[in-house]
Every structure is written in structure tokens, then in C-alpha cells.
Amino acid sequence: MNNTLKEILGGMSEGLVLVGFDGRVRYSNAAAERMTGLERPQPLPPGPLREAISRIAQSPNADAAEFVLRESSASVVKARCLPGMQMGEAVVLLTESRKEGLYRQALDNLMTVIGLDLREPCNQLAGSLNALIEDQPELAEQLEAVNKVSELLGKLADLGQLWGSDGFDSEDRIVLHEMLAEIWTELSPQAKQHGVRVSINGLNADSAPVYGSRVWLKRALEECLREAIASSAKGSNVEIEGRQIGQRIMLVFRNLGFYAPPEAGSRSFLPVPTVSAERRAEAVIGLNLCKRIVELHGGALREECEFDQLDFVVELPTGAPVRSNNSELDLAQAKRYAADMSRLLARRNKAKDAPAAG
Amino acid sequence: MHKILIVEDQPDIRTLVRVTLEFEDFEIHEAGDGVSGLKLAEAIRPDLVLLDVMMQGELDGYQVCSRIKANGALHQTKVVLLTARGQASDREMGRKAGCDQYMLKPFSPLELIETIDQLLAPA
Missing domain, CATH: 3.30.450.20 (PAS domain)
Incomplete structure (x- = not known):
């Protein structure tokens, strides 16, 4: 041969x-x-x-x-x-x-176990602990641990739900700077508790909108910011920078490190290590969930690690998604056109005849 | 002759709109996305823009409409938003963007022509 x-x-x-x-x-x-x-x-x-x-x-x-x-x-x-x-x-x-069908069935079974057999009892336990916490403050640590497990199970269940999906039905118009402001309002107590400052730059009302699922995209961006805060050292600064690049918008969740006065050198921020192996293991599920959500919006999420600095970079296409229901709309439009055709022709003929008659 | 600009990213729908407008005497211009639609509007100063809302790219229909309405040189340009988005919140966004008319897809070609005639009729 x-x-x-x-x-x-x-x-x-x-x-x-x-x-x-x-x-x-x-x-x-x-x-x-x-x-x-x-x-x-x-x-x-x-x-x-x-x-x-x-x-x-x-x-x-x-x-x-x-x-x-x-x-x-x-x-x-x-x-x-x-x-x-x-x-x-x-x-x-x-x-x-x-055997996609078998995978799907196995995944559905697993998700049922996670949702009903694990998460539900976990939530009930969290509720019970919460009711007791006022009288027994020493239970705070256990409550936090149960909440963490419940949150993790929630992410797993969401990830399972999205895994077999090939897109979202929603076509919400999402203005990213408004969504990030909302997320920041929700996460600012966590940032304050953690001693981390957050700034949002490069996005405004004129930035290109993204179309997709408001609920899921918020979930992904919230997860990115939560993770950026949680993996930052106390006193450090996290920046969310938005940049329009052609028909895509890029959001970078970046840990800038500690602020240093200008006399310390040309850099105003000193980098600090952000990557903790233990935390990363815990964050993997959340990151995979974010990746899947962003992918279903036609975008990509990647981690960029340099000099121990970890950035999350989210790239999303701006404007309308590629439509899957084009043919339905085209067909409906063609029907309307056919229904109006005779009246349109009559209207044109009338317009043509009018000057001659005059 | 009135100048009409069609801004629509779906070529089939754009063609249907153009064919509809050809029943009347209009000078027709076309663009396939928000950015080129806005540039063309600034260049040709149309009497009316038929504008899709959800378009791929940097500017959607609401943004193009707002920018046309904010441009003093285009103060006489009427804007009709032509969209499949029919929620009250979508219409409200169209109103905020300053559109003169909000029409839903699938649209009636006859209603479209009548709407255009009304908007372009001398005051």
C-alpha cells in the first residue's frame, strides 16, 4: 500500500x-x-x-x-x-x-439521587440547624459545612440538567453591566467579610447586549465572581474588566493583588498567590457548571494562570444567538405574505389606475 | 421618492420586506447588521428605517434606534421596529429607544405598507 x-x-x-x-x-x-x-x-x-x-x-x-x-x-x-x-x-x-441514551438515563438517575436523596435531606438539616443556632451558636460551624455541601449538590444537579441540553429556549436581552451590578450587590457582604475589594470596569449602558438565559448566565457570572473573591487573599483587589472584541464581549475576572502606593515602584498592585489546591478541588464543579452555561450561550470560559495569579476569562457572542426556529418564522411569514398578496396586487393596480383616471 | 432602509440580519426576511416595499415607489437600501445599518443611516439619511431587534453583532435594534434618535442629523427619520419579541417589556424597551412604531413578526405586508404610508404622510 x-x-x-x-x-x-x-x-x-x-x-x-x-x-x-x-x-x-x-x-x-x-x-x-x-x-x-x-x-x-x-x-x-x-x-x-x-x-x-x-x-x-x-x-x-x-x-x-x-x-x-x-x-x-x-x-x-x-x-x-x-x-x-x-x-x-x-x-x-x-x-x-x-450509547447516548444509556448515558442520559444514568445521568438522570444520578441527578435524581443527588436532588432527592442527598440535597433535600441536606436542606432539611440546614433548616433544623438554622432554627437551633440562636440558642446554640456553637452549631455555626456545622451549619456552614451543611450549607456548603448543599450548595455543591445544587451545582451538581444544575450541571447534570445542563449536560444533556443543547441550548436555552430563553432569548432574554442581557445588559452585562446591569447584571454584574446586581451580582455585586448580592456578593458584596461576602467580599467585605473576606476583605476583598471589587471593581467593575469597561462596561456601560452602551455595551453590546447578550441574548440568552438571564437566570443561567447570572448563575455563571455569580459563580465566577464568588470564586474570584473566595480564592483571593484578604486585602487584595479583584477587577472585572469588560472588553468588546468584534462581535464578542470578553469579561475578565482578575485578581490584581494588594494595592501598593506608587512609590513602591511602577506597579500600583503587588501580586499575591491566589491558587489554593484545596479550594480548586472544591471549585471544579462550579467551574464546570459555568463553562457549560457559557458554552450553551455560544461562548467559552477559560482559566488563565500566570505567576500564581488566576484569571477567569468569559467570552460571549454579542447580539442575537444563531436562531434555531428560523424555518418556523419563515414559514409563518410566508403564510402572511400569501394571505396579503391579492390585496397588495389590488392596491398596486388601484394606485396605477388612479392618475389615468384623473 | 422616499428612502427606506431595511436593517435585518436574516436574508430571507430582508428579501420579503424588500419585495413588499417594491409594491410602492420607494428607494430601498439594505443592511445585514446593526453597525452597518447605523453607518448607512448616517450616510443616506433615510426617511424611514425598518429595524430588526435581535441581530448578531455589536449593536441590536434597540441600540441602533436610540442612536438614530439621538443623532440630530437624523431627526426626521422614522423608525419601525420589526421583531418577533412581543412581550410588554420588549415594547416598553422599544418605546424607551424612541421607535415610532413597533410591529411584530410574522408581519402582515399590507399592514407594513399602510404603517409606512401613515408615518411618511405629510403632517
Whole structure:
């Protein structure tokens, strides 16, 4: 086989195996090796594939044989065996399909357990502790711990809900500076308690709006700011900077470090480490939730870590999302047009006749 | 002849609006997004702008409408917002942006022409 053909076959996403009638593998591309583990010049193990090759060897004009070669809980590998292009050879085409339905069902089950069996009792426990806290202030630590677990379970449940979704139905008009101001109002007590100052720059009423789900996007941005505050050292400054870049808006949640007077040097902020391994482990779920929400808005979220500084960068497309219901609107519009057509023509004819009559 | 500018990001809808306007004698101009629509409005000073609300890009219809209305050179330009957003809050936003008329999609071509005629009729 020449190199160009090898390269073409090697890059195929479907598996391809060339097998001699002696049952030995003559060629298998990367996808086939991944799906079956078959490599040249391995002999085929006994089984349906070997039997199919034998049948082709006995009657080369036989129809293609199709069967399930391998099945696991996550995927199914189907094989199609055909006579080869060369004498004494058969071709096996392999396709792998993921069992999305099974994943979805497993995920739904897990989310039910998280929501009903774990989160609900957790919330009830938090309620009970809350009722007791006035008389027994020593329970404050336990209450905080239960609240944290409940919050984490809530994030997991939300993440599960969004995982199988391919978009939001809402097309709310979201003005980011207003949304960030709202979030800041809610999180300012946490920032104050943590000794962290927050500034919002670069966004105003003229900034491009984003269309999508107000509820979910607020959830994501709130999580970013909460995490930026929680991972900052006491006394440091967090900046949220908004920048319009073409048809996208970029929000950077940045830890600036400690403020230093100008005489300390040319920089007015001194960096402080923000990344704590323990906190990061706790934040992973929240971050994945944010990522999913932002992705469902057509954007991207990434972490940028430099000199121990951790920035969250959220990029969102501005303006209307790519519409999924275009065809419905087009059809409805075409119907209205058809309904008005005769009256439009009559109106035009009347207008044409009017000067002649005069 | 009155100049009309259509600002709409969906080419099919833009074509339908243009075909509708061709039933009358208008000078028709078109733009596919808010930024180019605003630039074109400033350049040609249309008598009327038919403006979609939800458009991809840096400016949506409400913003374009506000900027047209804030531009002294375009003080005679009428703006019709043409949108699938029919909530009371959407209409209120249109009113705040200064639009002269708010029409819902799918729109009646006949109503559209009648609305334009009314808005462009001499006072």
C-alpha cells in the first residue's frame, strides 16, 4: 500500500481492516486498532469476524455481512465485511456509536439521587440547624459545612440538567453591566467579610447586549465572581474588566493583588498567590457548571494562570444567538405574505389606475 | 421618492420586506447588521428605517434606534421596529429607544405598507 493511501485510510474516523483469507490482518487503520485492538500481522481470533471472512473466502460474490462485533455499556462497534479489492482479501468496515441514551438515563438517575436523596435531606438539616443556632451558636460551624455541601449538590444537579441540553429556549436581552451590578450587590457582604475589594470596569449602558438565559448566565457570572473573591487573599483587589472584541464581549475576572502606593515602584498592585489546591478541588464543579452555561450561550470560559495569579476569562457572542426556529418564522411569514398578496396586487393596480383616471 | 432602509440580519426576511416595499415607489437600501445599518443611516439619511431587534453583532435594534434618535442629523427619520419579541417589556424597551412604531413578526405586508404610508404622510 502506498504512503498516500495509508495516510488517507489512517485518518478515517471509521475503522478499516484488510484481512487475508488466511485470517491474518494485513492492514488496520488507527480507528480500527482503537476499536478492536487488531494489528498487522495478528491472526483474527475465533468469532463472528473470522466466520464472516471464511464465508467470503468460500463465495467471493456473497453479500456483505453485518453484525455487532463488540458491545459495552458505553458503546457498540458494528462490523461490515465485504470482499476485498485484491484476490484473497476481505475488507472490514467498523463503526462505533456511543450509547447516548444509556448515558442520559444514568445521568438522570444520578441527578435524581443527588436532588432527592442527598440535597433535600441536606436542606432539611440546614433548616433544623438554622432554627437551633440562636440558642446554640456553637452549631455555626456545622451549619456552614451543611450549607456548603448543599450548595455543591445544587451545582451538581444544575450541571447534570445542563449536560444533556443543547441550548436555552430563553432569548432574554442581557445588559452585562446591569447584571454584574446586581451580582455585586448580592456578593458584596461576602467580599467585605473576606476583605476583598471589587471593581467593575469597561462596561456601560452602551455595551453590546447578550441574548440568552438571564437566570443561567447570572448563575455563571455569580459563580465566577464568588470564586474570584473566595480564592483571593484578604486585602487584595479583584477587577472585572469588560472588553468588546468584534462581535464578542470578553469579561475578565482578575485578581490584581494588594494595592501598593506608587512609590513602591511602577506597579500600583503587588501580586499575591491566589491558587489554593484545596479550594480548586472544591471549585471544579462550579467551574464546570459555568463553562457549560457559557458554552450553551455560544461562548467559552477559560482559566488563565500566570505567576500564581488566576484569571477567569468569559467570552460571549454579542447580539442575537444563531436562531434555531428560523424555518418556523419563515414559514409563518410566508403564510402572511400569501394571505396579503391579492390585496397588495389590488392596491398596486388601484394606485396605477388612479392618475389615468384623473 | 422616499428612502427606506431595511436593517435585518436574516436574508430571507430582508428579501420579503424588500419585495413588499417594491409594491410602492420607494428607494430601498439594505443592511445585514446593526453597525452597518447605523453607518448607512448616517450616510443616506433615510426617511424611514425598518429595524430588526435581535441581530448578531455589536449593536441590536434597540441600540441602533436610540442612536438614530439621538443623532440630530437624523431627526426626521422614522423608525419601525420589526421583531418577533412581543412581550410588554420588549415594547416598553422599544418605546424607551424612541421607535415610532413597533410591529411584530410574522408581519402582515399590507399592514407594513399602510404603517409606512401613515408615518411618511405629510403632517
